[in-house]
Amino acid sequence: MMNKVLFAIMLIAGLIAPFLAYPVFVMDLLCFALFACAFNLLLGYAGLLSFGHAAFFGGAAYIAGHALKVWGFPPLLGILTGTAFAFLIGIVFGFLAIRRQGIYFAMVTLALAQIIYFLCLQLPFTGGENGLQGIPRGELFGLFSLDNELTMYYLVFAIFLIGFGIIYRTVHSPFGEVLQAIRENEPRALSLGYDVDRFKLLAFVLSATMAGLAGSTKALVFQFASLTSAHWQTSGEVVLMTLVGGLGTVFGPVLGAVTVATLTHELGSFGSWVQVILGTIFVIVVLVFRRGIIGEIHHFVEQRKAARTSADND
Amino acid sequence: MQLITAQALLGLNVGVFYAMLSLGLAVIFGLLNIINFAHGAMYMLGAFVALIGYSYLEQWFGISLQIGFWGSLIMAPLVVGLLGIIIERTMLKRLANLDHIYGLLLTFGITLILQGLFANYFNVSGTPYPGQPEVLSGVLNLGFMYFPTYRMFAIVFSLVVCFATWYVIEHTRLGSRLRAGVENPQLTQAFGLNVPLMVTLTFGFGAALAGLAGVLAAPIYSVSPLMGADLIIVVFAVVVIGGMGSIMGAILTGLALGLVEGMTKVFYPPAANTVIFFLMVLVLLFRPAGLFGKEQ
């Protein structure tokens, strides 16, 4: 019930947003929201903390940018190319990382992502610290010019909804239930005969692919790919977004991404304090607010429901 | 051959910092089971305590006092250790019963705060630490090369600290109590030992080691708010390679990887920053638990 209401709110907000706020900014929010949803699939449902998701987000942006700019791919094919790249390195990273658990898993993903960061810096086609600039937006299906902000916006919104839908379906499928069983009690899932590693790997790859979709889309929107997207601080930011919104909730990452990205944008005039403020939010959320915004609402509703039931019983 | 020996010594110089940092991580991990993401920031903090003590006390706080290098060698670990204790007491403690990733996330937040604070007041390109003592300036003639005296001091001093830590933990009564606390906290508590206090002090000690490494690094590298940020990721890879099963493992892996990096700088410099990550991949493929690790 609550999810349906939230979905309706999100749909309406998404449809009218470009008339209320600056479209490019909203597109940026949508890319981050999809990125956070992808991340949440892994941490929130499979219990795996990746500290290297920027590699998929940023790496895919470069590949998509290169495909669009140099190979002259049409927009959607360019995005797919970037996404496919994220899928491939997702397999490699996943294969290596799931060999270790818990905190080690986080450290391994962080270290692997650092390799991708160095590649983004050093490979000739990336433009080093200049970034990959001047990516053309092109025309959708050869018909609609994406230089029109509204056309571009609704394409991004559609991509977001598709990505969101895929993640939603996955989480609410039998596959998603097994993932959650693994998160709750891995030895038990193992003893029930599930190939735990295979499930983890699938979740990792899917999450990486969706992060790549978000990164590729962002490259198209902004018409460049830059090192920032591949930096470990971006990996940290996506963790923060997911936590703030609510770990393991469907809409939490979306709300978290909107909150955190708006905050960094709005805090532009505070200089170095942005990092201090983000760090403080991190600490507060971890200490006292672990359910996140949506999680707290859920919790509140549940408690009220429980209270009412027990009151009825009295 | 001379070149190789010289470069090996320089590699060892990098290695002792890896060793000290991964040792601190291993000590904390051993007792608290968390990875301290803020370890790099604490290393940075140690260097800044030395710098501020030397150059800014009067300007900022109106205290007409200058803390020299030797003073900082004591002051900085105390300050950073105290910060560690405060963090453990006020925050980490509350996460004790939760998934360990929350500890990682909390310390990540603390890293952002510390880095942001220092970036406000200091040039991100780095400020050199001017307080290197007179005795240690100059160069030593080793026959095959001229080696800066201070670097030699840093190598010897760090090795002494590392092996002293190992000795205390593995071969003294204090150490055996600590190890008991790690293996069975309830039982140890029942024997009348104050386990929470041990946990707090251990975290403080690990943090102090990072601070000490920071002071030692200050005269060699320039002191900058981001000096710990990239280093900590490399140290994480060191830890994954070594596994955190043993104190000696952490020390030896740190030293060995410093040497490997040093050799890479001679034979294929562009890979110097990534060679450790590639080694990590190899270790994960063939010995997932790490060189010294026991799979849990």
Added chain:
Amino acid sequence: MFSNWKTGIATVAAATAVSLPMAANAELSDGVLKIGVLSDMSGVYKTLEGPGAVTAAEMAVEDFGGSIMGTPIEIVSADHQNKADIAASTAREWIDDDEVDMLTALDNSSVALAVQGLAAERKVITMNTGAGTTALTEEQCTPYGIHYVYDTHALPVGTATAMVKNGGEKWFFLTADYAFGHSLRDNTGAVVEELGGEVVGSIQHPLSTNDFSSYLLQAQASGADVIGLANAGQDTVNAIKQANQFQIVQSGQKLAGMLVFITDVHSMGLDIAQGLQFTTAFVWNQDEEALEWSNRFNERHGAMPTMVQAGVYSAVSNYLKAVEAVGTDDSDAVRAQLGEMELNDFFVDGGKIAPNGSMLHDMFLVEVKSPDESESEWDLLNVVSRIPADQAYISMEETKCDLVNK
């Protein structure tokens, strides 16, 4: 909610604007001339541009009288946090919704290229003072983009020319291993060889290297006269500091910085940096006029200006002069006028803005003073020689900019 930068608006002018005769008011599009200062207020470039750039722009507007043809002049500013996406969305919003007429500062090359590109699509002039990349006026040049202070051709080439002439013939490079470092090394190496010198070796080191000792020993063993540091920021500072530990300068080799700012020298201190040679567009105490302006700047900002901050002042005031001369803020007309003008103020002496957007002006080879020579906190540099503009900058015959050679 989405217009945080408004808090950064400095309404420098409002009062003076009213009293002036309202002559050609109708020519300025929207009743206010807005100049956007988009800079890094929090990260690596904060000290060399950042808040100081805003101060410099405000001073330029005040010195101009606060209004132009009866229209007030406004400065808006924001922090791009070194993120090209934040820079791009702020710049778009400024241009599309707030009709900002000119953008300046823009350090960090990814920010610079992104903003210059999108501003050109919207026919808005950018006067870049902070970024170094030559791509701004070469491969990615635009009809509205101006690169004002320095570029990664002018700095190393100037240094190399002067140093080879002073006997530094054999060069060894420590190169940051990515496009930027490679281009510094290649540009410098070409000049060295052209002048009869020799490049005896080069090491590519990864970005953000902590320990340079290994590379420095290899450089020392090469027997080069000059060790060229084809890197920037923390890498340069670390390399110089460690060269000092190994007493490389004391034993006769010279260090040449390819991209060094006065703030780097200031934070390194003279003990370590003395003897280092590099090229700069401006030294705050180079002459009386510069000294006078810099002292005013220092009073407001609390530090002497870098070449970038001084460049912001010069860029803004020359932009205003051009607008006044043509009587409109139409970008095509103003850009054409800027191309016609000869630029003269305390920062630039006989500067010309070329068709590719490069502001051609003389540069200075400087040497860091020894502690004994320095008379004050910021008295750090001796001017060794003046490098003529045509030697420092890429000529219009050689440029790869499509606007020039069709």
